[in-house]
Amino acid sequence: MAAKMKAIIARKDQPLSWEDVDLPEPAAGHIRIKVAAAGLNRADILQRRGMYPPPEGAVDIMGLEVSGWVDAVGEGVSGLREGQAVCALLPSGGYAEYAIAHAGSVMPPPDGVDLVQSAGLPETVMTVWANVFGLGQLKPGETFLVQGGSSGIGTTAIQMARAHGARVFATAGSEEKCKACVSLGAEAAFNYKTDDFEAELKALGGVDVILDIVAGDYVSGHINILKTDGRLVHIAVQGGLKTEVNILKIMSKRLVVTGSTLRGRTDAQKAAIASQVVSSVWPQVRAGKVKPIIDSTFPMQEAEAAQARMVASEHIGKILLTLD
């Protein structure tokens, strides 16, 4: 009989449940992690609704990032030994007692961050690195806007852009969230429910790079806000995926409109990002310039309540699921 573990199972129109499933075995190049904590991401909610299926070969359990201890090592993996504390980006499967990660997506938790909190770092830090500094090419002295500045991605992006020497602006959905953005290093934060952030940012001279999670109706305003040679980087389409774009404005200002998902990248590409994060971002975490901002932790068995908090957008920073 196959060994078992507990995991959160999502069924259509049912509450999440904590059930026995087969213990997964690490294939070549992979490791199994005994999970200490898992980070929540909006993509989990999309996956639950059938709108963001896990890549081929990955398990149909939610969860894109975990921290924990190496539990078993697949063939051909070097530099990782059983019992070692790690955090990791996953294609899926984090809401479980054990999870499989590609060895290249496994990182040591940064010094000074406890193991549970480090579960909230891989997805946000790798996303910001690949999109703001990779595709977006944000440079010191440039001006940066992040939409949804109080989210896990947002709180990370504000801190990483500041640590990089950029001027940072953010939007968020309440005064309290805007204050949180400013306390993390944003020069100003705009309440997107009440402020005309497009007019405010144009009056401030525009921005060089935008990290956006909305798309939809926001795109044309973003094109207006961007300075010459500006870059608009999308990582989600919460406001709708289709939108009208004025190509002449893109030409006139030589804008770059782009975007990416982490999940769509190859294991080799993820490994390259993880390696850059360890060498370039972990020192900033160690120096206290980039901190994991944890909104709340829930026992993993209460994933339903944790997701409800995210869907209600009540959180500032990351929501984590923990296991004893």
Place this chain on the structure above:
Amino acid sequence: MAAKMKAIIARKDQPLSWEDVDLPEPAAGHIRIKVAAAGLNRADILQRRGMYPPPEGAVDIMGLEVSGWVDAVGEGVSGLREGQAVCALLPSGGYAEYAIAHAGSVMPPPDGVDLVQSAGLPETVMTVWANVFGLGQLKPGETFLVQGGSSGIGTTAIQMARAHGARVFATAGSEEKCKACVSLGAEAAFNYKTDDFEAELKALGGVDVILDIVAGDYVSGHINILKTDGRLVHIAVQGGLKTEVNILKIMSKRLVVTGSTLRGRTDAQKAAIASQVVSSVWPQVRAGKVKPIIDSTFPMQEAEAAQARMVASEHIGKILLTLD
């Protein structure tokens, strides 16, 4: 009384006329060129219709490129002397006996190209360089599509991309034009009036970089054609400037949607492009890998007929206006 010269003057709803105007004086950093020939560009037609005004400070005469001889040198210009043969990109003013160019936009005609023909090089070569290799980052071995392959830009882009080691595809509006594209180095050319180039190129595995002059309804097809990490570079919007874009597709394939105009760049940026063209493209011209493709030459006084040929899209390559 100010010295005079002849120039082509455009008045609303009137035929072009060859009239006396003031001889322009070169400001600091500029030179005056005695024009041997001027290249036609579609932007001239737009400028004539009031849809593409010349930048502030530039003369309201059509013409973005000329060849000829240095006639007068403004303050602070070094390395250019009276009588020297040159070709140059202009902000405007090429349809005239004399034209003013910023010294940084002046290039020696490449060896082996006669002075008249070199009038057709600056706009096309600098546009292709800045967009296909600059913004588009086309690499050897990658696959490239140029829309309007038989135009001045198109015939130049096909040759420059081939000389760079890329696989090249093109579209054009007739069988004859498609044949011309293939004879210049395109692996295949599609008649956009009769062929489903989107389906054909998808069947061929897609392309890495597209140089587009259409925009409008072409954008969503281009997004479908592009491979992962593909780049879509716009240099004109002949099919309409506004279009619906699917941001999720851009994210899924990590596409870059961008574009530029030469006219919108600073003099310093144009100087940098001209300098790169002289060092990187002129050797390919000298080696016969990139040839000026001249459709026809008209005496400058017959600019009306020359523009009519361009508007009717009867040409393959550049149309030039010559002066005795």
